[in-house]
């Protein structure tokens with residue numbers, strides 16, 4: 001089944017139509033990899049299953065850092081995660097690995113500013129969802145947003161999940177980027193918790209992207225339900 005309807009399609013050139021991401025799918029965007037769960041693959045699988053059951057709308061497999069999986073092991077884990085997401089009809093995104101996204105037929109790919117150029121990514125993945133991280137107005141102006149479907153803006157708050165994260169920019173950065181012409185649906189990322197998520201949504205985000213607030217929650221299933229409730233009540 002296609003995630004998109006023809007109404008969602010955007011004509012970007014004479015003979016090429018691509019879909020836009022359905023904004024509702026960005027509401028509760030969970031990101032994780034083995035680095036977030038003490039390198040324990042089974043733990044990751046069980047947390048992702050709990051998060052999907054709890055109602056995340058999107059999951060990004062982000063396998064990054066010391067001791068994380070590569071090659072065949074990464075592929076096999078990505079396939080298992082894909083099956084969980086497919087079972088719950090959750091949008092499945094791969095971080096910064098176009099080959100892997102193609103190999104597991106993920107729904108999309110997310111890249112950072114230092115990763116592959118967006119035009120090249122778009123050419124390789126065709127109609128898959130393409131996400132890009134944008135941290136500042138300067139980065140917005142040097143990004144070919146025409147090739148992307150959605151944007152992650154951060155870090156909203158201090159984060160311990162990304163060692164090389166920039167200084168926190170606060171929710172207002174989203175408002176600022178939209179004033180500078182950003183129209184793609186975006187999610188806030190970085191240090192988002194149940195206590196501050198509302199501010200991120202009120203600043204213009206379609207949803208919240210989180211690692212630790214779900215992966216390190218006492219009960220990931222309940223944490224997701226609370227995020228969902230928060231997003232629904234802020235709309």
Ligand code: 3NM
Pocket residue numbers: 031133152153154155156158159160161162165166189190191192209210211212213
């Ligand atoms: N990207 P947590 S911040 C993966 O600013 C990531 O681009 C960021 O983890 C960015 O929810 C971040 O645990 C980490 O803070 C988010």
